[in-house]
Amino acid sequence: xxxxxxxxxxxxxxxxxxxxxxxxxxxxxxxxxxxxxxxxxxxxxxxxxxxxxxxxxxxxxxxxxxxxxxxxxxxxxxxxxxxxxxxxxxxxxxxxxxxxxxxxxxxxxxxxxxxxxxxxxxxxxxxxxxxxxxxxxxxxxxxxxxxxxxxxxxxxxxxxxxxxxxxxxxxxxxxxxxxxxxxxxxxxxxxxxxxxxxxxxxxxxxxxxxxxxxxxxxxxxxxxxxxxxxxxxxxxxxxxxxxxxxxxxxxxxxxxxxxxxxxxxx
Amino acid sequence: xxxxxxxxxxxxxxxxxxxxxxxxxxxxxxxxxxxxxxxxxxxxxxxxxxxxxxxxxxxxxxxxxxxxxxxxxxxxxxxxxxxxxxxxxxxxxxxxxxxxxxxxxxxxxxxxxxxxxxxxxxxxxxxxxxxxxxxxxxxxxxxxxxxxxxxxxxxxxxxxxxxxxxxxxxxxxxxxxxxxxxxxxxxxxxxxxxxxxxxxxxxxxxxxxxxxxxxxxxxxxxxxxxxxxxxxxxxxxxxxxxxxxxxxxxxxxxxxxxxxxxxxxxxxxxxxxxxxxxxxxxxxxxxxxxxxxxxxxxxxxxxxxxxxxxxxxxxxxxxxxxxxxxxxxxxxxxxxxxxxxxxxxxxxxxxxxxxxxxxxxxxxxxxxxxxxxxxxxxxxxxxxxxxxxxxxxxxxxxxxxxx
Numbered sequence: 001x002x003x004x005x006x007x008x009x010x011x012x013x014x015x016x017x018x019x020x021x022x023x024x025x026x027x028x029x030x031x032x033x034x035x036x037x038x039x040x041x042x043x044x045x046x047x048x049x050x051x052x053x054x055x056x057x058x059x060x061x062x063x064x065x066x067x068x069x070x071x072x073x074x075x076x077x078x079x080x081x082x083x084x085x086x087x088x089x090x091x092x093x094x095x096x097x098x099x100x101x102x103x104x105x106x107x108x109x110x111x112x113x114x115x116x117x118x119x120x121x122x123x124x125x126x127x128x129x130x131x132x133x134x135x136x137x138x139x140x141x142x143x144x145x146x147x148x149x150x151x152x153x154x155x156x157x158x159x160x161x162x163x164x165x166x167x168x169x170x171x172x173x174x175x176x177x178x179x180x181x182x183x184x185x186x187x188x189x190x191x192x193x194x195x196x197x198x199x200x201x202x203x204x205x206x207x208x209x210x211x212x213x214x215x216x217x218x219x220x221x222x223x224x225x226x227x228x229x230x231x232x233x234x235x236x237x238x239x240x241x242x243x244x245x246x247x248x249x250x251x252x253x254x255x256x257x258x259x260x261x262x263x264x265x266x
Numbered sequence: 267x268x269x270x271x272x273x274x275x276x277x278x279x280x281x282x283x284x285x286x287x288x289x290x291x292x293x294x295x296x297x298x299x300x301x302x303x304x305x306x307x308x309x310x311x312x313x314x315x316x317x318x319x320x321x322x323x324x325x326x327x328x329x330x331x332x333x334x335x336x337x338x339x340x341x342x343x344x345x346x347x348x349x350x351x352x353x354x355x356x357x358x359x360x361x362x363x364x365x366x367x368x369x370x371x372x373x374x375x376x377x378x379x380x381x382x383x384x385x386x387x388x389x390x391x392x393x394x395x396x397x398x399x400x401x402x403x404x405x406x407x408x409x410x411x412x413x414x415x416x417x418x419x420x421x422x423x424x425x426x427x428x429x430x431x432x433x434x435x436x437x438x439x440x441x442x443x444x445x446x447x448x449x450x451x452x453x454x455x456x457x458x459x460x461x462x463x464x465x466x467x468x469x470x471x472x473x474x475x476x477x478x479x480x481x482x483x484x485x486x487x488x489x490x491x492x493x494x495x496x497x498x499x500x501x502x503x504x505x506x507x508x509x510x511x512x513x514x515x516x517x518x519x520x521x522x523x524x525x526x527x528x529x530x531x532x533x534x535x536x537x538x539x540x541x542x543x544x545x546x547x548x549x550x551x552x553x554x555x556x557x558x559x560x561x562x563x564x565x566x567x568x569x570x571x572x573x574x575x576x577x578x579x580x581x582x583x584x585x586x587x588x589x590x591x592x593x594x595x596x597x598x599x600x601x602x603x604x605x606x607x608x609x610x611x612x613x614x615x616x617x618x619x620x621x622x623x624x625x626x627x628x629x630x631x632x633x634x635x636x637x638x639x640x641x642x643x644x645x646x647x648x649x650x651x652x653x654x655x656x657x658x659x660x661x662x663x664x665x666x667x668x669x
Contacts, residue, residue: 025559027592035554054436054561054562055432055562055563056432056438056441056548056549056563057441058288058441058444058445058448058549059288059445059448062431065431065432071432071433072562077560078560078561100562101286101547102546102548102555102557102561103548103560103561103562104561105545105546105547105552105561106546106557106559106560106561107560107561127288128286128287128288128547128550129286130285130286130288130289130292131289132276132285132292133284133285133286151289152289153288153289153290155290155291155292155293155294155451155452156289156290156292156293157293160289160292160293174288174289174290176449177290177448177449177450177451178290178445178448178449178450179445179449187413228350
């Protein structure tokens with residue numbers, strides 16, 4: 001049941017942080033999604049985030065904006081994403097949808113929970129659905145065995161961190177005030193953020209936003225239970241459109257080795 | 267009639283409104299709600315705002331019977347002259363209020379979104395007044411179409427950021443402004459230009475714009491001795507209409523919001539979110555949206571750039587939902603005819619936005635006359651900004667007054 005928790009426990013038993021890569025469904029094409037997910041699985045991903053493209057992704061930086069725009073221009077539909085995911089979920093680590101709230105609201109919260117569960121999806125991350133607005137969504141998701149992943153930001157109050165202690169899956173720690181994207185350095189506040197969350201919440205904490213290189217993954221993996229890498233992977237895919245499965249494999253393999261080395265040294 | 271106070275603590279207007287933003291912004295919205303609540307109760311803040319509205323913006327704006335239009339249509343028509351505000355539209359009522367609040371909160375940086383540039387100009391103006399730096403996000407398509415407004419903003423000391431993502435228009439400029447705010451939330455105040463966005467913005471913008479309705483209520487009683495039968499105002503995001511509707515909400519007055527039907531609601535090329543009435547969540551609140559079956563936001567269309575937005579403020583959705591206000595739609599061609607008619611009748615060139623409200627009254631004159639209508643139109647802005655565009659449009663179509 002708790003596939004996400006199990007994935008984190010496995011990583012912890014191996015003495016390392018869990019690796020959570022992100023890809024946008026429909027980019028470069030929806031037909032390539034199964035191959036990409038297989039590559040990420042083979043490279044050692046513990047959980048995989050699959051982005052459902054949205055016309056107005058206000059939490060995303062330029063790389064993921066472009067991927068969503070292209071995916072939509074190519075005709076990517078929510079139902080098709082669900083169909084493709086249902087074909088790959090049994091042979092993949094836990095899959096988590098990253099979607100904005102309007103496509104979920106439009107689909108119908110209950111219907112989307114039902115169809116996500118049928119497709120084998122383990123969780124939802126909805127960046128424009130803050131915890132205070134999420135009651136109906138998380139209760140419905142929970143009924144279908146789907147975890148609505150709570151987010152914690154550098155600006156989050158203690159009150160918020162107490163509230164999300166009742167959440168499921170893991171806590172998505174947003175490393176910076178800002179949007180997704182490739183950054184030169186890990187924000188110095190990451191350690192403080194993780195410590196603050198852990199003060200209130202028993203769930204594992206995975207950190208994302210701006211983590212781009214094996215060195216940065218290693219740095220974050222020292223303090224967090226999981227490392228989320230999105231824009232840098234999508235950029236790798238964009239730079240190698242014709243051989244994106246191999247490029248994605250190599251890139252994620254590099255991240256995983258950085259986390260493994262950390263455990264070897266520790 | 268609905269008497270429940272809206273919004274509630276969580277920013278809900280019935281089922282609409284709320285706060286749909288990244289977690290990073292939630293503390294900033296709490297802080298804004300708190301500070302705005304304090305400011306609103308602070309006599310010093312209110313006095314300063316009143317003085318600015320009087321001596322800088324030029325309020326109260328006049329309200330007068332439109333004699334020739336009244337005669338031509340056979341009913342009493344009154345115009346609330348928001349076009350006579352400094353910068354030529356109602357937008358400044360809100361930006362002066364918000365920038366005053368920003369200064370009170372110690373924010374050093376002002377950002378805003380703009381479509382055609384009217385709200386950008388009004389924000390740049392208010393920022394200049396307080397010696398603050400404004401950065402304005404504007405879709406690159408709008409930057410190209412509205413070069414003069416871009417120059418105006420620069421004259422006023424603002425920096426204009428062209429936005430290249432999505433449809434390169436107002437909704438994308440709003441996305442980019444929100445991205446900036448998420449990034450720089452600690453020192454930045456986001457001045458939203460309409461009754462949209464996450465709570466408390468729809469309420470706060472309504473309150474700042476309510477000066478229109480408060481003045482109009484006093485003025486029309488003085489001028490005519492009666493309440494109007496109808497108040498008519500254009501609705502894009504809906505700030506000018508909410509500003510005039512709100513103080514009349516408990517009065518026996520029909521509130522008519524006029525959306526942009528563009529080339530016709532049935533063509534799909536329009537901006538009439540309430541006519542379509544499909545609920546959805548965009549830019550921080552739940553309201554009615556133009557969207558496809560997957561919830562992807564669809565581009566809006568109107569000859570009037572100020573109405574060219576795929577959503578509408580949540581309180582308008584609520585007033586539609588409860589039936590307290592009626593929402594209708596006027597096409598581009600009807601608005602253009604009204605643009606000419608009002609100019610000839612009254613010597614007042616209306617903004618294309620406001621021309622939608624004028625057009626509805628012209629279209630419905632027979633019925634309004636039969637009902638003994640006394641109609642108050644909110645003339646939200648002046649049309650000087652639109653003259654060039656109308657000239658081009660009519661030259662291309664071979665119609666109009668310059669042939």
